[in-house]
Amino acid sequence: MWGRFxxxxxxxxxxxxxxxxxxxxxxxxxxxxxxxxxxxGLDVWQTCALSLLVFTGASQFALVGVVAAGxxxxxxxxxGLLLGTRNTLYGLKVAPMLGWTGxxxxxxxxxxxxxxxxxxxxxxxxxHARAGFLSAGVAVFTLWxxxxxxxxxxxxxxxxxxxxxLDAAVxxxxxxxxxxxxxxxxxxxxxxxxAALALALVPLTPAGxxxxxxxxxxxxxxxxxxxxxxxxxx
Amino acid sequence: MIWLAVLGCALGCYLxxxxxxxxxxRVLADPVLRRTADLLPVVLLSALxxxxxxxxxxxxxxxxxxxxRLAGLGAAFVALLLRAPFIVxxxxxxxxxALLRL
Numbered sequence: 469m470w471g472r473f474x475x476x477x478x479x480x481x482x483x484x485x486x487x488x489x490x491x492x493x494x495x496x497x498x499x500x501x502x503x504x505x506x507x508x509g510l511d512v513w514q515t516c517a518l519s520l521l522v523f524t525g526a527s528q529f530a531l532v533g534v535v536a537a538g539x540x541x542x543x544x545x546x547x548g549l550l551l552g553t554r555n556t557l558y559g560l561k562v563a564p565m566l567g568w569t570g571x572x573x574x575x576x577x578x579x580x581x582x583x584x585x586x587x588x589x590x591x592x593x594x595x596h597a598r599a600g601f602l603s604a605g606v607a608v609f610t611l612w613x614x615x616x617x618x619x620x621x622x623x624x625x626x627x628x629x630x631x632x633x634l635d636a637a638v639x640x641x642x643x644x645x646x647x648x649x650x651x652x653x654x655x656x657x658x659x660x661x662x663a664a665l666a667l668a669l670v671p672l673t674p675a676g677x678x679x680x681x682x683x684x685x686x687x688x689x690x691x692x693x694x695x696x697x698x699x700x701x702x
Numbered sequence: 703m704i705w706l707a708v709l710g711c712a713l714g715c716y717l718x719x720x721x722x723x724x725x726x727x728r729v730l731a732d733p734v735l736r737r738t739a740d741l742l743p744v745v746l747l748s749a750l751x752x753x754x755x756x757x758x759x760x761x762x763x764x765x766x767x768x769x770x771r772l773a774g775l776g777a778a779f780v781a782l783l784l785r786a787p788f789i790v791x792x793x794x795x796x797x798x799x800a801l802l803r804l
Contacts, residue, residue: 518711549718
């Protein structure tokens, strides 16, 4: 492995190093996912299965968040799926850059997440795109899963999760995931409208429904909106 | 029930990823679909923040209320303004709520 790494050209090596660094940073917050998940009422096995099989952080947080709020796991899964649609958009962008087909593409699809996409889109050659995608994807997968296990076991032995503020940690985690997306007036407006609609529905509907219903705001603004500069570019 | 949700979510999320890697990029040419897809994560995450912080379990179903979780969210907000990394944001949210409950 090391010999192969040294055999790479300088730029590819630096792409791989960046990918691994992203994996280390992301792995660290897998610990918080593991702890929050068991605090929400999932067991250690279910928590680890989420990280291994769903492997897309926001969807995993959404599922356990809905369960924590007393909602049906079914609504949690649907919330997770709606958040997972952004990976479809990422796939549309990275697939032509990576140029994989068949079994390679099917395997690579599991690693398609925010981080591997970010480490792919900035590359100018296919070789570097593949190096960026694989190094970030494999590093995040490995560390995210190890960290989930550590967090889940630690969370399981803590006792009452509220005493440690783990219920408040969930809101903080969602805000942290949302933050980088609040870069335009349009997204900020959408965020406020979504939150307001969800809160209005909390007393009226079963837990889990308000979050799904907020998705209507995205559809409404999608139907109404004008083309913005980002769309004009592509 | 939770296992069914976990496995269903896993299968669906994988198929969404695979679909993105398999269909041609021109699917995104429809501007309504594209704008909706861009805004969906923003709206859902923000709804999750709101519900996670303000919703509680009342005697006859979910109710709105304010408790230490809101202080935790405020601390997370400040941490994000200071450009703290994700793990620190989550940690200060938990710590703030935990200290208020002592």
